[in-house]
Amino acid sequence: MFLIKALWVVACTAIFLLVWFKFYEDQLYEPFYRRGNYAVSLIYAFIFWRLSKLYGCFDIDLKRTSEILYSAVVSLMTSAFVMYVVTWLLVRKLPAVAPLLFHLIVCSLLAAVWARVAVLLSNKLNKPKKILLIYDNEQAKENGINIIKKLTWRFTLQNEERVNEDVSETIKYIMSVKPEALMLCGIHSTPRNAILKFCATRKIPVYIRPNIGDYLIGDAKEIQMASLPVKVYEKSEKDIAYLFIKRLFDIVLSVLGMIIASPIMLITAVAIKIYDGGPVLYKQIRLTKGKKEFYIYKFRSMKIDAEADGRARLASVADDRITPVGKFIRATRIDEIPQIICILKGEMSIVGPRPERPELCAVYEEEMPEFSLRTEVKAGLTGYAQVYGKYNTQPYDKLQMDLMYISNQSIITDFKIILATIKVLFIPESTEGVKN
Numbered sequence: 001m002f003l004i005k006a007l008w009v010v011a012c013t014a015i016f017l018l019v020w021f022k023f024y025e026d027q028l029y030e031p032f033y034r035r036g037n038y039a040v041s042l043i044y045a046f047i048f049w050r051l052s053k054l055y056g057c058f059d060i061d062l063k064r065t066s067e068i069l070y071s072a073v074v075s076l077m078t079s080a081f082v083m084y085v086v087t088w089l090l091v092r093k094l095p096a097v098a099p100l101l102f103h104l105i106v107c108s109l110l111a112a113v114w115a116r117v118a119v120l121l122s123n124k125l126n127k128p129k130k131i132l133l134i135y136d137n138e139q140a141k142e143n144g145i146n147i148i149k150k151l152t153w154r155f156t157l158q159n160e161e162r163v164n165e166d167v168s169e170t171i172k173y174i175m176s177v178k179p180e181a182l183m184l185c186g187i188h189s190t191p192r193n194a195i196l197k198f199c200a201t202r203k204i205p206v207y208i209r210p211n212i213g214d215y216l217i218g219d220a221k222e223i224q225m226a227s228l229p230v231k232v233y234e235k236s237e238k239d240i241a242y243l244f245i246k247r248l249f250d251i252v253l254s255v256l257g258m259i260i261a262s263p264i265m266l267i268t269a270v271a272i273k274i275y276d277g278g279p280v281l282y283k284q285i286r287l288t289k290g291k292k293e294f295y296i297y298k299f300r301s302m303k304i305d306a307e308a309d310g311r312a313r314l315a316s317v318a319d320d321r322i323t324p325v326g327k328f329i330r331a332t333r334i335d336e337i338p339q340i341i342c343i344l345k346g347e348m349s350i351v352g353p354r355p356e357r358p359e360l361c362a363v364y365e366e367e368m369p370e371f372s373l374r375t376e377v378k379a380g381l382t383g384y385a386q387v388y389g390k391y392n393t394q395p396y397d398k399l400q401m402d403l404m405y406i407s408n409q410s411i412i413t414d415f416k417i418i419l420a421t422i423k424v425l426f427i428p429e430s431t432e433g434v435k436n
Contacts, residue, residue: 140186286355301326352380
């Protein structure tokens with residue numbers, strides 16, 4: 001499959017190179033020598049390859065043709081935008097958009113063929129594996145079955161088995177079933193470690209639904225104590241250099257975002273005002289780092305006095321409180337733009353866990369006390385939960401995604417999440433409300 005991935009990158013790079021030589025090379029202030037032109041193509045190839053990986057374009061064995069195609073087109077669009085900026089800097093004036101648009105259309109048509117061929121080839125080379133689900137409770141069982149059902153071309157559910165108090169009995173069962181792969185859901189560390197050791201000696205692939213503790217230990221430092229390897233986990237502030245760069249990053253991108261989005265904000269404000277004459281913005285108390293309360297700002301997407309009963313609740317599927325204008329701005333995330341104000345004020349960051357309402361946070365913490373770990377960092381406009389989950393993703397799953405970010409914070413991680421957010425902006429299902 002490496003060859004078909006490489007072929008895709010090479011094909012798009014070759015088309016870009018043709019467009020470059022035909023339309024842009026002779027516009028340079030000081031024309032490149034041959035090596036310079038090829039350097040531009042290598043820059044494109046690198047950017048396109050990295051974005052394709054980031055957007056999941058190469059996850060051929062785990063996604064449908066439509067998902068691969070969508071990822072490929074978003075990768076092409078983002079790469080084209082980046083190269084337009086690069087060309088602008090090289091040419092020293094705004095270059096023509098049409099050539100890159102032509103490149104985008106041709107490669108998008110090619111992507112439809114490539115995605116289909118890649119998936120068919122992957123399915124032919126990789127027959128569905130018989131997978132055994134080992135679980136600890138009914139919710140974990142349901143989660144595991146749902147994952148496998150969504151990947152029928154990759155896995156066939158051989159059986160499901162609840163882990164035995166005597167883990168040796170579970171291991172005997174695994175030996176008798178002889179699965180090609182295992183999925184562990186909701187298993188505690190002691191039986192899980194025993195099963196992992198067994199599978200490691202027999203080279204059986206194991207897919208694990210991690211627990212909260214796995215994310216916490218992921219943030220632990222590896223040290224040597226008395227000549228022995230030890231992992232130490234302790235709460236501590238991030239490096240001051242990282243916090244400074246992150247804050248600078250927030251300010252610069254927020255100012256640029258405010259300038260670029262100003263026409264959209266104006267049109268949205270007019271549309272909301274024309275519809276029912278009510279206020280354009282609404283503010284709501286949310287929690288950020290250290291459970292500090294602040295007002296979050298959004299374009300109003302619901303009817304006036306949508307929560308007149310004083311009861312806090314999430315938007316649901318077919319929620320009659322949402323206005324026609326609101327449906328559009330929620331689906332396109334336009335309603336979130338005013339939160340740039342909160343970022344500039346320092347109450348939020350561009351990347352971080354989404355801020356929750358105090359009332360809902362209290363409810364979640366009653367069910368899972370570890371939910372408060374989300375407030376160890378500043379709340380954000382986007383994050384892992386927004387990129388890889390949905391609005392209606394369960395709170396526990398969102399918590400896991402947020403802890404994944406908290407334990408892996410870096411400028412590179414932030415940049416990857418911002419780029420990955422571009423992909424989900426055009427997926428309506430990601431804003432789908434919760435079920436009543």
